[in-house]
Every structure is written in C-alpha cells, then in structure tokens.
Amino acid sequence: MEKNLNFLDRNEFNYSPSKEVVEALKNFDINKLCFYTRIYDEGKKSILSVFLSELYDIDETQVLLGYGGEDILKQAVHYFLTQEDGNKTMLIPKFSWWYYKSIADEVNGHTLQYPLYEDGNTFKYDFETLKDMIQKENPKILLLASPNNPTGNGLTPKELDELLAEVPSQTVVLIDEAYASFVSTDTSYIKKLVNKYPNLIISRTLSKFYGLPGLRMGFGFMSKELENFSRYSNKYLGYNRISEDIAIAALKSDAHYRNIAKLMNEDRERYEKEIGVLPGFKVYESVANFILIKYPIELKEALQKAFAEQSYKVKFMNEPDINTHLRITLGRPEQNRIVIDTIKEIASK
Structure with missing residues (x-):
C-alpha cells in the first residue's frame, strides 16, 4: 500500500486548527445560510469586514475581502491594468510567485522584473534599481511581496514607508503580505500606510499563518482614494457565511x-x-x-x-x-x- x-x-x-476554529465549525448555525451575509442597513460588506475593521482599527470602507489572497491580487491586477489610460505595465520581483505574471497575462499586461540580490545568507530587494525602473517605466502597478516567496525575505515598515515615498501617485502599489503574520504581531503600520499613501493596497490571507488554505478566505486594506476599486471588488450580496465565522474564530485564537x-x-x-x-x-x-x-x-x-x-x-x-x-x-x-x-x-x- x-x-x-x-x-x-x-x-x-x-x-491542526485551533480549538476555536473547530468549535466554530461544529456549532455553526445552519439557519445562517438562509440569508445573505451583507449588512444592508449599515452599508457594510459583512460581519468579517466589520471584525477586521475593529481588529486593525481601520475604517470598514477600507477593508477588502476575497476568496483567498489570490482573489484580491487578481482583482486588483485585472482592474488597474484595464483602465482607459492603457498603461498595462506591472513591476514584479525577479524571484517570486509565478501567479503574479499569470494574472497580468490574462489581461495582456506587460510584466517587468526588478532584481533581488544575495547579501550573506539572505535576499534583499535592490531598491536603487527598482527606483530607477519606476521612473523609467512609469508602471501602472508596483507589486511587492513581503515576505517574498520563495526567497523568504521581507520589508520592515520603515523600508516600506521609504519606498512608498518614492512612488508616484499614479502607480498603484500592491503589497502581497500572505506570510506577514509570521514576522510580527504589530500591524499598526498598515493603518498608517494606507492612510498616508493614496495608491496603496495590502493583501493578506487566512491560508498561511492561520493554516486554513482550504477555507479560501483573504482580506486586505486600501487607501480611501481607491474607492472605485472597492466597488469593483466587493461582492454585492456578501461572502460565504461559514468561511467568515471560521475566519473570525481563527483571528481570535492568535x-x-x-x-x-x-x-x-x-x-x-x-x-x-x-x-x-x-x-x-x-x-x-x-x-x-x-x-x-x-x-x-x-x-x-x-x-x-x-x-x-x-x-x-x-x-x-x-x-x-x-x-x-x-x-x-x-x-x-x-x-x-x-x-x-x-x-x-x-x-x-
């Protein structure tokens, strides 16, 4: 055999998942599936977006939800690379998840790779070359991964802030933070950055740190100036109620x-x-x-x-x-x- x-x-x-996750699934009220999850009277996306708003101390309108982080990334790339200005250029790390290029290819996007270099026993982003490429190529999207897959290196909040200050406002900065919860418990920088930079989207997921890839639940945060993307991204009738209850249970069992x-x-x-x-x-x-x-x-x-x-x-x-x-x-x-x-x-x- x-x-x-x-x-x-x-x-x-x-x-194994946390006991809170197991209990949430075991005790799920099946009658909840008889109703849509959107909170109509308050204009909110769902119970999960409200929970995330409180957890991260960010306005609910700036919370994004998706079926996995990949869903948010795909929506953002498809949306911004199909605008009327015709700019289809996206910068991605040289060593990174193949999916980034794939979703750009789906809308005939033009991906260019910016370099990473070895420094001892770690990889680092080549910021100087990246800044030069931003000026030269005028990309519609700059995609960063922190931590980056497969190299494992990440960016500190200070490094992110310094880099974002160099990016023109017409370039959308999309940060894939699928693995970020392994780095630190301090997420206060997210609110500071999305409220400081009008062109920023940060994507996270329940698949990695919280170990629930089969749940297909992702979330993110964006600057208020990108509200048109939020309208494009949001599911009008809400999201999967079971997944949301389990996601909240996972987030509560840190x-x-x-x-x-x-x-x-x-x-x-x-x-x-x-x-x-x-x-x-x-x-x-x-x-x-x-x-x-x-x-x-x-x-x-x-x-x-x-x-x-x-x-x-x-x-x-x-x-x-x-x-x-x-x-x-x-x-x-x-x-x-x-x-x-x-x-x-x-x-x-």
Whole structure:
C-alpha cells in the first residue's frame, strides 16, 4: 500500500486548527445560510469586514475581502491594468510567485522584473534599481511581496514607508503580505500606510499563518482614494457565511498560531545549524513558513529520489538563476527531522 504523501512543497499547514476554529465549525448555525451575509442597513460588506475593521482599527470602507489572497491580487491586477489610460505595465520581483505574471497575462499586461540580490545568507530587494525602473517605466502597478516567496525575505515598515515615498501617485502599489503574520504581531503600520499613501493596497490571507488554505478566505486594506476599486471588488450580496465565522474564530485564537510559529522558528534554526554546514549547501534566512536552500546541483537527482522514497514532496526550483535551490515548507517537527536527515544522508555519500 502506498504511503501517504507529505506535501512540503505547497507552503500549506501541517498542524491542526485551533480549538476555536473547530468549535466554530461544529456549532455553526445552519439557519445562517438562509440569508445573505451583507449588512444592508449599515452599508457594510459583512460581519468579517466589520471584525477586521475593529481588529486593525481601520475604517470598514477600507477593508477588502476575497476568496483567498489570490482573489484580491487578481482583482486588483485585472482592474488597474484595464483602465482607459492603457498603461498595462506591472513591476514584479525577479524571484517570486509565478501567479503574479499569470494574472497580468490574462489581461495582456506587460510584466517587468526588478532584481533581488544575495547579501550573506539572505535576499534583499535592490531598491536603487527598482527606483530607477519606476521612473523609467512609469508602471501602472508596483507589486511587492513581503515576505517574498520563495526567497523568504521581507520589508520592515520603515523600508516600506521609504519606498512608498518614492512612488508616484499614479502607480498603484500592491503589497502581497500572505506570510506577514509570521514576522510580527504589530500591524499598526498598515493603518498608517494606507492612510498616508493614496495608491496603496495590502493583501493578506487566512491560508498561511492561520493554516486554513482550504477555507479560501483573504482580506486586505486600501487607501480611501481607491474607492472605485472597492466597488469593483466587493461582492454585492456578501461572502460565504461559514468561511467568515471560521475566519473570525481563527483571528481570535492568535495564541494558538503563535505557538506553532514558535515551533517553526525552532525547526528553522535546526535547518540552519545542520544543513547550513554541509559542503555546497546554503540555508537562507526566512521570515515565513518555508525555507530556501541552495544545494550542489549534482545531487539533485539523488535528492529527488530520496524524498520520493520517503513519500515527501519538496519544491525544486527550476527558474533561471535559482535552479540550484529547493524550497521546503516547515512542517511538524517529526517531518522536518526526516527532511533534514534525508538531506544529510545524500550529502554524506
């Protein structure tokens, strides 16, 4: 009988949901499905948008909801790259999620990549080159990922503020913060930035830190000046009531997920300590739920075979300039132990 596969190539969640999430689903009132979720009399999107407004101390009209962060990103790219000005240029990181280019291609967008560079055992955005590209290309959208997938590097609120100050108001800045909750509990910068810059959208999700990719629930925040996009994005009759109740339960049980993030941090350190010292290997710093490892390319076939024999799937990167790297989702401690031991065994041969 075939072993169950361990998927450490998708940046999914290998732990259990919080007890609050389990209770929310178990005790869900089925009669709620008989009604739309939009709060008509108050002109609000839903109970989730109201909850997020209070949680982040941001006006409810500035809250965005979507079926996963991907939905918000796709809506924003499709909307802004099809405006009457005809500007279809979007800047994206060189090493990033393939989805960014894909959704721009769907509306005949023109994507240009701005560079990242290695600094020791981390990647960083090349801000000077990026600023030059913004001036030269006059993009309709500047897409930032913080933390970035697959490199694992993020931007501090100070770095974001300084960069946003350099971007002209006609360029929409779209920040994918799918993994940002792994970085810090302080989200006060979001309100400051969306109220300071009229061209800003920040997208988040319940899929990564809160471990609910199957829920398909994302949220975001935008400046008030982008209200036309909000009207385009909003679902007139509301959203999925079950998903909203579970999302609120997850957001209320932050301590559960902080404890899991702590376990991930400990295992990340084990990767750095045990794999980073192997000849030809390099473990990059990451502030997300995955790590990026550079390995000797001659070991690729042996590593792939060894992981397959263990019924483990990890992500071998194929893109130019990063095709000697693999990205590994941080699983449970016992899963991470198997991955580390597998790499060490192949490296020792």
